[in-house]
Amino acid sequence: MSTSTATAAACPNIAFIKYWGNRNAALRIPLNGSISMNLAGLETRTSVRFDESLSADHFILNGQAQAGKPLQRVSTFMDVIRGLAYQQQFASVVSENNFPSGAGIASSASAFAALALAGSQAAGLNLPEKDLSRLARRGSGSAARSIPEGFVEWQAGYADEDSFAYSIARPEYWNLVDVIAIVDPLEKATGSSEGHNLAATSPLNKLRQNGVDDRLAICREAILHQDFTAFAEVVEADSNWMHAVMRTSNPPLYYWRPFTEVILWQVVEWRKAGHAVCATVDAGPNVHILALETETAWLKAELSQLQGVKDLILAKPGSGAVLV
Ligand code: DP6
Numbered sequence: 267m268s269t270s271t272a273t274a275a276a277c278p279n280i281a282f283i284k285y286w287g288n289r290n291a292a293l294r295i296p297l298n299g300s301i302s303m304n305l306a307g308l309e310t311r312t313s314v315r316f317d318e319s320l321s322a323d324h325f326i327l328n329g330q331a332q333a334g335k336p337l338q339r340v341s342t343f344m345d346v347i348r349g350l351a352y353q354q355q356f357a358s359v360v361s362e363n364n365f366p367s368g369a370g371i372a373s374s375a376s377a378f379a380a381l382a383l384a385g386s387q388a389a390g391l392n393l394p395e396k397d398l399s400r401l402a403r404r405g406s407g408s409a410a411r412s413i414p415e416g417f418v419e420w421q422a423g424y425a426d427e428d429s430f431a432y433s434i435a436r437p438e439y440w441n442l443v444d445v446i447a448i449v450d451p452l453e454k455a456t457g458s459s460e461g462h463n464l465a466a467t468s469p470l471n472k473l474r475q476n477g478v479d480d481r482l483a484i485c486r487e488a489i490l491h492q493d494f495t496a497f498a499e500v501v502e503a504d505s506n507w508m509h510a511v512m513r514t515s516n517p518p519l520y521y522w523r524p525f526t527e528v529i530l531w532q533v534v535e536w537r538k539a540g541h542a543v544c545a546t547v548d549a550g551p552n553v554h555i556l557a558l559e560t561e562t563a564w565l566k567a568e569l570s571q572l573q574g575v576k577d578l579i580l581a582k583p584g585s586g587a588v589l590v
Pocket of ligand 1 (some may be wrong): 549
């Protein structure tokens with residue numbers, strides 16, 4: 267039976283091997299595969315209600331009615347769902363993040379994963395995980411990875427049909443933590459969607475692409491064997507490759523702040539001293555420090571003493587998107 271209302275929740279994720287650049291921007295078919303971990307405890311919760319009395323889609327985020335680009339992006343995504351479900355009604359979308367919007371954590375992954383699940387369900391579709399991941403991808407590429415649970419790989423594919431994410435290990439498989447050091451809570455100047463379009467302008471883009479399949483294999487194996495040493499090296503290398511492409515694109519994208527570099531340097535020193543820690547940075551200045559859970563108390567104490575660290579957020583491996 268088709269329902270017209272549904273609510274879903276999804277976590278954001280942190281990429282170990284990054285998605286940067288699209289083969290097909292409209293469909294968000296990425297240039298390369300990626301691997302990530304869902305972040306437990308951080309969550310977007312979204313309700314969708316199709317309503318025949320509406321003359322346009324409505325979108326309320328954290329209690330505030332949205333207009334302009336955010337509404338347009340949600341509405342374009344709802345058009346994809348309407349197309350799949352032969353649904354003609356407009357929808358009311360109400361979304362809440364339990365993490366502060368100013369925390370510098372990208373919310374598009376959790377947002378479009380929750381919206382894909384709630385929206386498709388409200389439209390009467392009961393999509394299997396693979397198709398939900400494909401759908402979420404249309405809203406935000408990284409959202410494809412917030413549908414399955416735990417440690418997740420998004421196979422790049424070549425077309426809509428074969429570009430989706432699946433779980434490679436359950437959340438409890440490896441006791442990894444992500445301690446996010448907030449350096450600057452402000453929203454980034456250049457969003458990811460714009461940034462992806464610049465990747466091809468960097469002369470390093472092809473070199474980055476050449477090595478990515480090897481890094482994907484090393485990362486996947488490191489997770490499956492719980493090999494932190496191999497994991498740390500490949501995660502840092504991949505983050506550096508992405509930022510090298512960003513900095514050498516035209517125009518160049520500088521997402522780091524001086525304190526980003528200070529923390530990255532410190533993490534490498536800690537690892538040399540024997541600690542199971544490594545770091546990765548997305549399209550922003552904040553540093554995700556990935557560590558074995560046994561390092562958590564020590565790591566938080568050290569980080570909170572570092573100049574430039576404004577806040578710390580701790581996340582363990584998280585579940586996939588769920589109906590609530
Ligand atoms: C640097 O998924 O945010 O975080 O598809 O345009 O919404 P859109 O981009 P998005 O890009 C994520 C970029 C990244 C790396 C990653 O998460 O893999």
